[in-house]
Amino acid sequence: MRLAAADLGASSGRVMAGTVGPGVLSVAEVHRFPNGGVRVARAGGSTLHWDVLGLYREVLTGIRAAHRDGELAGIGIDSWAVDYGLLDASGALLGNPVNYRDSRTAGIPERVLETVPARELFGITGLQQLPFNTLYQLLAEHDLRSAETMLLIPDLLNYWLTGARGAERTNASTTQLYDVRSRDWATGLAERLGIPHRLLPPLHDPGTVVGTLRPDLAAELALPELPVVAVGSHDTASAVVGVPAEPGTNFAYISSGTWSLVGLELEAPELGDAARAANFTNEAGVDGTIRFLRNVTGLWVLSESLRTWQARGTPVPLSEVLAQAAGVPALSAVVDIDAPVFLPPGDMPARIRQVCADTGQRVPETPGEIARCVLDSLALAYRRTVRQASELTGRPVDVVHVVGGGARNELLCQLTADACGVPVLAGPVEAAALGNVLVQARALGADLPDLAAMRALIRATHELRRYEPAGDAADWAGAAARIDPGVVA
Numbered sequence: 001m002r003l004a005a006a007d008l009g010a011s012s013g014r015v016m017a018g019t020v021g022p023g024v025l026s027v028a029e030v031h032r033f034p035n036g037g038v039r040v041a042r043a044g045g046s047t048l049h050w051d052v053l054g055l056y057r058e059v060l061t062g063i064r065a066a067h068r069d070g071e072l073a074g075i076g077i078d079s080w081a082v083d084y085g086l087l088d089a090s091g092a093l094l095g096n097p098v099n100y101r102d103s104r105t106a107g108i109p110e111r112v113l114e115t116v117p118a119r120e121l122f123g124i125t126g127l128q129q130l131p132f133n134t135l136y137q138l139l140a141e142h143d144l145r146s147a148e149t150m151l152l153i154p155d156l157l158n159y160w161l162t163g164a165r166g167a168e169r170t171n172a173s174t175t176q177l178y179d180v181r182s183r184d185w186a187t188g189l190a191e192r193l194g195i196p197h198r199l200l201p202p203l204h205d206p207g208t209v210v211g212t213l214r215p216d217l218a219a220e221l222a223l224p225e226l227p228v229v230a231v232g233s234h235d236t237a238s239a240v241v242g243v244p245a246e247p248g249t250n251f252a253y254i255s256s257g258t259w260s261l262v263g264l265e266l267e268a269p270e271l272g273d274a275a276r277a278a279n280f281t282n283e284a285g286v287d288g289t290i291r292f293l294r295n296v297t298g299l300w301v302l303s304e305s306l307r308t309w310q311a312r313g314t315p316v317p318l319s320e321v322l323a324q325a326a327g328v329p330a331l332s333a334v335v336d337i338d339a340p341v342f343l344p345p346g347d348m349p350a351r352i353r354q355v356c357a358d359t360g361q362r363v364p365e366t367p368g369e370i371a372r373c374v375l376d377s378l379a380l381a382y383r384r385t386v387r388q389a390s391e392l393t394g395r396p397v398d399v400v401h402v403v404g405g406g407a408r409n410e411l412l413c414q415l416t417a418d419a420c421g422v423p424v425l426a427g428p429v430e431a432a433a434l435g436n437v438l439v440q441a442r443a444l445g446a447d448l449p450d451l452a453a454m455r456a457l458i459r460a461t462h463e464l465r466r467y468e469p470a471g472d473a474a475d476w477a478g479a480a481a482r483i484d485p486g487v488v489a
């Protein structure tokens with residue numbers, strides 16, 4: 001069976017042609033395109049948007065390209081979480097979706113917590129506090145009166161493909177308007193905060209066929225009226241399906257791309273005070289699982305650094321920067337990569353230098369030194385988060401699976417093994433696309449009864465790379481204490 005999987009990350013989108021059959025699983029990239037923020041002026045300032053129409057056009061181009069190489073049986077879309085488009089009563093898009101790195105929610109989380117205490121909010125939604133949660137973005141909207149429906153990005157694209165409106169659960173669970181236990185919208189919470197619950201469309205599980213291509217669109221694309229399947233439409237949910245863990249192993253995962261999503265797969269949410277204080281989240285996974293994880297600011301800091309050097313007229317290719325970083329002494333300078341200063345777009349090398357100077361460390365200067373600081377700091381954040389996940393759940397972690405673009409970064413994978421003190425299994429790079437394809441295939445009749453069967457098929461068809469922990473654990477403990485003196489090494 002051939003399937004088109006559109007996987008939209010914050011820095012690039014791709015459409016993959018997937019092939020699934022007994023003992024067969026592959027994805028081939030048929031179309032890749034850049035993604036990112038587009039800053040647009042408004043009275044008194046500017047707003048960072050996404051180019052959602054451009055993304056839709058690229059997805060269509062990719063679907064057409066996938067079909068040219070062989071008959072497709074279905075289409076599935078996953079993307080980054082939390083962001084959305086608003087539709088009016090006629091179904092027209094109201095304004096261009098705003099990028100979660102825009103600063104429009106400044107001050108809003110604090111206001112919400114005055115009405116709904118943090119413990120109550122976490123008890124209902126199980127969600128981490130991130131300034132860009134959909135709840136806070138909706139409250140930052142100037143006018144919700146003309147809005148009839150809110151559709152998260154993959155649901156919006158599915159609507160344009162099929163005409164059917166709904167909300168797929170894995171992504172809905174990132175809104176902070178979803179009740180993680182009842183698996184329904186938290187309508188009481190929404191109303192209490194002044195968000196009309198008419199905005200929240202009917203929920204469906206990943207694996208639901210949401211519709212077929214609109215006849216006019218199918219004709220325009222010269223395609224059959226293909227089924228469109230709601231996959232784990234949150235890219236991280238699809239990536240976790242694509243984590244090729246052996247049954248019965250104590251594994252943590254790192255979905256490593258623009259963000260690093262670091263955590264465990266659980267059967268039920270962990271809603272205790274300690275999980276809340278550590279800012280862990282309980283996002284809905286495929287097949288009723290819970291993605292108990294923390295957002296670690298990921299390779300974004302490195303890609304923004306590359307962008308800065310490019311803008312300055314001194315571009316350095318990623319491969320060159322990483323080669324230089326490998327030659328820089330380990331742990332010379334480290335920062336708390338999760339600090340809010342690294343969230344908005346901008347000159348990351350300058351911010352890193354400033355933090356290192358403020359904390360009395362040797363200030364990294366060259367691209368290689370900056371990159372080494374970022375990678376060491378990421379590995380430290382992984383160490384902290386894997387340990388916390390294990391402590392909060394009482395589950396040991398014997399292996400860390402790294403999937404996504406970061407699995408290509410050999411230095412980072414080795415540092416992750418060293419910092420966490422357990423082996424790292426790296427790959428597949430395209431875990432999200434594989435998870436997307438596998439859930440589609442099952443919805444369309446493939447014999448893949450559960451996550452274990454899907455993961456067994458990935459293991460049988462994809463090579464993983466193993467990194468053994470090396471180096472001195474005490475060095476990592478010392479560095480951890482440097483960025484967080486409260487940490488017990």
Ligand code: ADP
Nearest residue numbers: 009010011012257258299303404405406408409
């Ligand atoms: P997203 O889906 O969030 O856009 P990806 O999973 O595509 O992210 O990962 C993108 C990241 O992967 C890049 O920021 C880059 O740091 C890393 N990456 C991609 N290719 C390579 C490579 N050849 N070597 C090392 N790192 C790579």
Ligand code: LRH
Nearest residue numbers: 080081082235236259295
């Ligand atoms: C990763 C991701 C992550 C979200 C963030 C907004 O692409 O979906 O899981 O927290 O983007």
